[in-house]
Amino acid sequence: MKVSPTANLKAEKSTKNTSSVKISCDASETAKKSAALVAAAIVAASIPVDAAFARDVQPYAGLTPCKKNAAFKKNNKKEVKGLEKRMKKYDLESAPALALQATIDKTNQRFKNYGEAGLLCGADGLPHLIVDGNLEHLGEFAIPGIGFLYTAGWIGYAGRSYVMKNKLTAKPTNGEIIIDVPMALDCMWQAGAWPLLAGLELKKGELTAPESEITVSPR
Secondary structure (H helix, E strand, O other): OOOOHHHHHHHHHHHHHHHHHHHHHHHHHHHHHHHHHHHHOOOOOHHHHHHHOOOOOOOOOOOOEHOOOOOHHHHHHHHHHHHHHHOOOOOOOOHHHHHHHHHHHHHHHHHHHHOOOOEEEOOOOOOOOOOOOOOHHHHHHHHHHHHHHHHHOOOHHHHHHHHHHHOOOOOHHHHOOOOOHHHHHHHHHHHHHHHHHHHHHHHHHHOOOHHHHOOOOOO
């Protein structure tokens, strides 16, 4: 059975049209997803910071919420009053006056942020961080502290891994003078799981050097 060239051409055109429809559909779906992500980002960005982070807390350990603390409000007024006193020495439209007005606005916003963040103030009117493990105040010290330790460990473990891998190369000195970027990036990616990797190395006895390799000064 023979197939005419015309039939072949029609079949090829049909295949091309089908593939083009699939590609256009895929592109359309991708565009819709991208638009949805952009819309979500715009909505998230439009939420006021005060509304997103404002929270009410109860007095704790002799401290009271900053936004209700009289000494805290007094410090705010005192700081703004000092700036306004300096501002009177200049014309309202002059550069120094505009700079002082910007500082006043930033000062008021800073005190407002402290109050809305749920920080607690003492009799001195200054914010105090709660670091005793109180669940209501974990975001003030515990969570940022854990984040700092994780980041510091990530950087340290990545550097250690790079040095150890570099020792196995033909010219380790060159790898210390000129960083091997691909190897360094590979070490950085792997070091993201450094708590697990360090635990496994400790279990195997590979995390620390053996006592025979540690020099001890004569006593």
